[in-house]
Amino acid sequence: MEYLTISETADLCRVKPDTIKDRMRRGVYKLGLHYFRPAGSRPRFKKSAVIAWLEGTDVQAEDKN
Numbered sequence: 001m002e003y004l005t006i007s008e009t010a011d012l013c014r015v016k017p018d019t020i021k022d023r024m025r026r027g028v029y030k031l032g033l034h035y036f037r038p039a040g041s042r043p044r045f046k047k048s049a050v051i052a053w054l055e056g057t058d059v060q061a062e063d064k065n
Contacts, residue, residue, distance in 0.1 A: 003044040012050060
């Protein structure tokens with residue numbers, strides 16, 4: 001399994017790093033699903049989860065309304 005930095009994720013998605021950060025803030029990318037924050041480290045994105053999101057096959061956590 002490969003984990004990516006914000007810059008590497010931006011390259012994969014062909015967007016700017018600020019776009020990735022904005023998606024994180026808006027909850028488009030979900031902590032624990034698309035990315036993780038190891039203690040003392042910057043966010044790391046799960047490559048397979050980002051690719052699934054790009055392809056529209058992303059498995060979303062259930063919304064409890």
